[in-house]
Amino acid sequence: MIEVCGLTKRYGDFTAVNDLSFTVQPGEVMGLVGPNGAGKTTTLRCATGIIPATAGTLRVAGIDLAADPVGAKRLLAFFPDEPRLFDHLTVRQHLAFAAKIYQVPQQEAETHGNALLAELEIADKADQLPGELSRGMKQKLVIACGLLHSPKVMYFDEPLTGLDPLGIRRMKDTIKRLSREGAAIILSSHLLSLLEEVCTHVLIMKQGQRIAVGTLPEVVAQFSNGETGVSLEEVFIRATGGSET
């Protein structure tokens, strides 16, 4: 579903992501972890087509992102780490705009949008501008806009920052439900407990390089040196060369 092959991204002379390859199949949730500055956000931005990759190929459901960006993007949804919204559009108008952009029929968009707003508990804010929303609410609105066109492939960059406990629970459930429904999902997060709960696979990055990739048990086994019951946190610290090793 998502195929990344030899992805490299340079900012000037600085290589933020170096020759990264992985695949995510439908129904899988890939957790992207790594220290600050590892290149997680950069990877996700390249995979969405927001910034051009310096080298490498990216495919979404078999569609090459470079050859047919529009076709690929139609299947995608990207949820950035900072919720970004238009200052002058109310919550409901954001949904209307997103529906038009993704060519969701108006009728369907309205029912689906209202359901999403209700599910995310921001239905009472439907006529307010982003300036009047809290950060968590903005995040929820971005999520609602992204889910409106029922994407097959989703990228979440730090999806839980700013959400309340109930919101976090809902978010986890949503991600699990979407993956059960056959979506391919990548999420980057520093919250290892989240990864343990919702991810089927993990990709550990450091300084733009892939350190390890595989299913959760595989990666844990790779760094446990034969010990049992090693936590993901311990694995992370060993993998990224923290002081404990």
Next chain:
Amino acid sequence: MHVLRALLFLRLTSLRNKVWSQVRRLRQPKYLFGAIAGAAYFWFFIFSHALKGGKGGGPNRAFDAMLAPAHLELIAAIVLTLFLTLIWVTPGDNPGLAFSEAEVAFLFPAPLARRHLIHYKLLDGLLMSLLGAVFFTLIAGGWASGWVGALRKLGSWWSLNANLALQQTAAALTVARLSRLGLTAGRRRVLIIVGLIAVLTAIILFAIHSGLASVEWVLWPARLAVRPFLADSLGSYLLALCPAFGFVALQYFWIHRMETPFEEASIALAQKRGENLARMRTGRLVRFGGKAKAKSGPFRLGDRLPVEAAFLWKNLMAAPSYCNRKVWLGAAVIIYAGITWLKSRPNVESPLIASVIGGISLALLAYLLVFGPQVARNDLRSDIINADMLKAYPLPGWRILLGSLLAPTVILTGVAWLFLLAAGLGLVPPAGKALWLTPQLRIVAGIAAALIMPALCAVQLLVPNAATLIFPAWSQTSRNMGGGMDVMGQRLIFFAGQLLCLILALLPALVLGGGTIFLTQWLIGLPAAIALAAVPVLAVFILELWFGVHFLGPRFERLDISSELRP
């Protein structure tokens, strides 16, 4: 004292780093060229002018003589007094002490006494007024009379700036204090008006009773403040400077003693300034129309509309709220009724006024075509900050660009049509003159121009948007840092480039349109020829638009916003 030293350290280091980074960035060609253009502009239009003015030409001298120092002092004092009154009457919701968002975040929770923060801000204000004084001295050609003269001017400006700044702070803090005591804005306004009327009546009564001279004391503070500017010898200058800086010290002491709680209002202001800064960085200087308000959409986003309509819909919502159909229709009706009424009046002047209005409208139309795209910026220029969002949309770049162009095109076209209406209705030649300008011809020309207008506006808007896409780093300079000579120069370069592109874009249309009129008017008459010429002109503009959008679309897709737009 160590607290103050820390705060001063913050201020001075920031200032030094800012200046330093401005100097350092001159290594990048875009800033260097900008700086050169800016400096040249300054030199030709301001400094050299000020220098000449300072040496005193003939008429200047006569003017000076007319305004003897005593008169000058009186006039300046009256202006200043009015200004000070204004400061007290309209302090608005300015909290008096303006902190930046970072200052709020770092200093307010820090273990600092309120009076430390007040000291800090006041000293900062003095520093800023000194910088302002340097600027004014340079602009006003203060150096024309040697460095002593320049220093004298500097001192005068500094004392004046500082007094004004402190007075503003004092007014705002006093008002804040009063409103804490339960004086609402409405009551305050009433109180101010009543107070003003009372003072004015008292002064007038006094003046009537015992002559004008008896009320001149009202002007005394202002007179003292402007006196350093007018002193003729060094001794009298120094003497005049004493009371001026005395006021500064007095106000400083007063504000400091007031110790009004200012934090809440300052936080609100800091937030607002932060937003304004963010907006400025996207190139929109100030948002006209004030705070964002929730509006209903300008039209229904139906399923059958093309995707571009979504951008029109969204960007129209970012336009100020008075840009709507009702206002537009109202203006059209007023223009139509007003000019028709003027023309139907029997006296001689009224039709003349109508044609003057028509002429002015035509001139305004020309202005609009040149400067309009700089004002109506609710297209890709203001949306480039959201480029990462836009680029994630499943749309080819050219459709995003085309959609973005629509909103300002609609707005500019609307205004242009109003001007055209006024010009077409008003520009009637006086009876017996310019017989060739028949009503029929006016109607045809007006309609032809109205038809061309949307395409013309869109082509014009394409130019600055193209600049944004082709030179993203250039057009985004104001994002990283506000002013500076280099940034101003860059704007100049951009504007010159825009004019050039415009001429190039208009040229083929003019040639084709003019040629059509020239060739066919013998056969079918001028009105029909003009109507016919609209066709190739429109075709040229649409073709230019088509090529432009398709040339720039892929550029938008390839635009590496990460390196340009994200600091």
